[in-house]
Amino acid sequence: MSDTLATPANATRTTALAAGATAPLFSLNATPNQTLSLSDLRGRPVILAFYPADWSPVCGDQMGLYNAILPEFHRFDAQLLGISVDGAWCHAAFAEQRHLHFPLLADFEPKGAVAQRYGVYRDQDGTTERALFVIDGEGIIRWSYVSPVGINPGADGILAALEALQPQATQGARS
């Protein structure tokens, strides 16, 4: 597989917030001197992609893949946010090196606090799960998924969830 970061299986099961739950609000650094609040994005879908760490030792990794799919997310007016426990300076270097065009949020201090509230913190590793949430414009989680931490979940589930948010099926993105 293309992603070799991880142990073969989740050592413990987390209880990620499920569809129907209100997305916990947060405000985190998106750059060393800028913060981004979930509430700022009210009115449009948000894709929250928790991932274990910057600098995954593969190319075509999860964030690189989502970067390539950004135009498709934008057709749904959706904002993608990557989030990990790495610090803002680490994120800045990672985003620059990988040419990422979406915010990476630093769930850094207190470490993993946002991941804890979404139910996707891995105590044994000190990182987050590889977890996806699609939040609607009203701030309600409409879809969530926790991938085995070593397996990049791809984007098919995200796109299906975004499509389901559309009032009519025909408004979905064309391929």
Next chain:
Amino acid sequence: MSRLTTPVGAHDHSEGPADAPVTLVEYGDFECPYCGEAYPILKAVQRAVGDRLRFVFRHFPIVESHPHAGRAAEFAEAAGSAGRFWEAHDMLYEHQDALADANLRHYGKALDLDAEALQAAFDGRYDAHIRADFMGGVRSGVNGTPSLFINGVRYDGERDVASLVAAIHQAAGARNI
């Protein structure tokens, strides 16, 4: 479990019998080093399984990471329209360190491709096809390159010859039941 949403068809580049019991689909990027690593392994898998395997290549260029991958895919399509897709595919994976435009034009000459046809490819003649491959891959759960699907199911196992051959035989067996 992620599944291939775009069935293999006439629009695809394939090697091996259309009625083979197992079809292996690779979503690949010609500049991706992991695809480069997989290239000789997949060749060995094809040799090991023989006529019981059909191999299909679809484009999944991640151009922000691999600046030459888009052009390389266009080159392969230009070769494909001249009936030489697989020669181009092999040439690209065997020269991953030299994929600049000048290199591609040189390979075009080696494959006897028409220079104007190659330029038309670089100008976007096949971009819709490449994009369709890419988006079909996204919808199928492609999660990086290379991504492999065995009889339509994404393969997340080890990418060595023995593991792949075992997975293919298992898929062939499942079809016979």
